Amino acid sequence: MLLSRKHRSAAPRGRLLKWAVLLLWVAITVLAVPAASSLPDVVEGKASAELPRGAQSTKVEELTPRFPGGELAPGIVVYARSSGITPADRAKAETDRRALAPLAARPIAPPQASGDGKALMLNVALPDDDTLDDKARSLRDQSRAGAPDGLDIRLTGPAGSALDVGDAFENIDKPIFIITILVVTAVLLLTYRSPILWLLPIVNAAIALQVANAVVYLLGEHAGLYVADGMSTILNALVFGISTDYALLLLARYREELRRHPDRHRAMAIALRHAAAPIVASAATVSLGLLCLLAANMGFNYALGPIGAIGVLAGLVVVMTLLPALLVIFG
The missing domain is CATH 1.20.1640.10 (Multidrug efflux transporter AcrB transmembrane domain)
Known part of the structure; x- marks a missing residue:
């Protein structure tokens, strides 16, 4: 009951x-x-x-921001053409140097040519922080826009590696x-x-x-x-x-x-x-x-x-x- x-x-x-x-x-x-x-x-x-x-490379990375430029992650834009860089390719790289300035953490140096004349390199320094992936993606997309036919444009360096992982x-x-x-x-x-x-x-x-x-x-x-x-x-x-x-x-x-x-x-x-x-x-x-x-x-x-x-x-x-x-x- x-x-x-x-x-x-x-x-x-x-x-x-x-x-x-x-x-x-x-x-x-x-x-x-x-x-x-x-x-x-x-x-x-x-x-x-x-x-x-705890590795030495990690300690170096942690100490790097104390030095000038240590807080940056370079984004290396490579312009390559197997038959040799043309004046139009050089103009494209120079245009990108000016257009990418707002993304960069410091002034961008003029494009550097390879010894064989088949490539150009543009070094764009990006801040190594939580915005790195987004800025690296913008850097890659803007540099590829309006490329002359036959010109291969790739992003490498620490910024490119971080973007590839993401x-x-x-x-x-x-x-x-x-x-x-x-x-x-x-x-x-x-x-x-x-x-x-x-x-x-x-x-x-x-x-x-x-x-x-x-x-x-x-x-x-x-x-x-x-x-x-x-x-x-x-x-x-x-x-x-x-x-x-x-x-x-x-x-x-x-x-x-x-x-x-x-x-x-x-x-x-x-x-x-x-x-x-x-x-x-x-x-x-x-x-x-x-x-x-x-x-x-x-x-x-x-x-x-x-x-x-x-x-x-x-x-x-x-x-x-x-x-x-x-x-x-x-x-």
């Missing part, structure tokens, strides 16, 4: 709790999206960021993200063969990713967390994979309990109680393993540790709170 009365009193609380959790996550998502979209603003663009910590990550970011979503969707469809059920883990993972990106941005902006180029690519795949894995564990347990308990609120409560321990243990193990990368020397590996752990914990929190509410609401 007392037990049944207890279940009846707990039922209304459970029915209200799922809506409260859903509204809370709607508010969190609304707040997280603007911060998540600002994540590229805290990506470290300096050339020294990827060097091994472009490489940018070119693979979207394809990897799309492939990740397609693979996760295929796994969910093959597992559940439901036109609706597969959407819930996808929505769950998308929200976890926004939360993770927002936390990384806030820590990078206000706590000095190092965010390397290309980190978002790995974070996307990691959060979607982790969130889907934990969601599958919870879903399997929930479906088992539904066979024993027709009340989905009670079934979810029991499923959470039994699934929480292995899911939390898995998240803790993966997070601690990623944090071991803090001992790494290379900048990218070092950054992957805390940022990966943030992604895992974001997936855990969303799976253990939002997903149960969505499953109970949609039955």
Whole structure:
């Protein structure tokens, strides 16, 4: 009698709790999206960021700004023609020297010719800071515009190298993200063969990713967390994979309990109680393993540790709170 009365009193609380959790996550998502979209603003663009910590080359890079011109990253624009540079090519290089002056951190010297007369070099000094990628891209695009036929124009030097690295990550970011979503969707469809059920883990993972990106941005902006180029690519795949894995564990347990308990609120409560321990243990193990990368020397590996752990914990929190509410609401 007392037990049944207890279940009846707990039922209304459970029915209200799922809506409260859903509204809370709607508010969190609304707040997280603007911060998540600002994540590229805290990506470290300096050339020294990827060097091994404590190495002599890193120490030199850190000391270089103390010297005149040490805070600059040269962008070397090369104009090449296999048959020899023409007067039109020289005029193009001289025009670029004047046009690129607003981008340069110091006056641009006249173009220098190679010994064999088949190339010209223009040295444009750019500031080695977080604007380096954008200014290097403008330098490359402006120098290539209006080139005479047959003239090959390339950007090299530290500024060109930094731009190439950024472009490489940018070119693979979207394809990897799309492939990740397609693979996760295929796994969910093959597992559940439901036109609706597969959407819930996808929505769950998308929200976890926004939360993770927002936390990384806030820590990078206000706590000095190092965010390397290309980190978002790995974070996307990691959060979607982790969130889907934990969601599958919870879903399997929930479906088992539904066979024993027709009340989905009670079934979810029991499923959470039994699934929480292995899911939390898995998240803790993966997070601690990623944090071991803090001992790494290379900048990218070092950054992957805390940022990966943030992604895992974001997936855990969303799976253990939002997903149960969505499953109970949609039955």
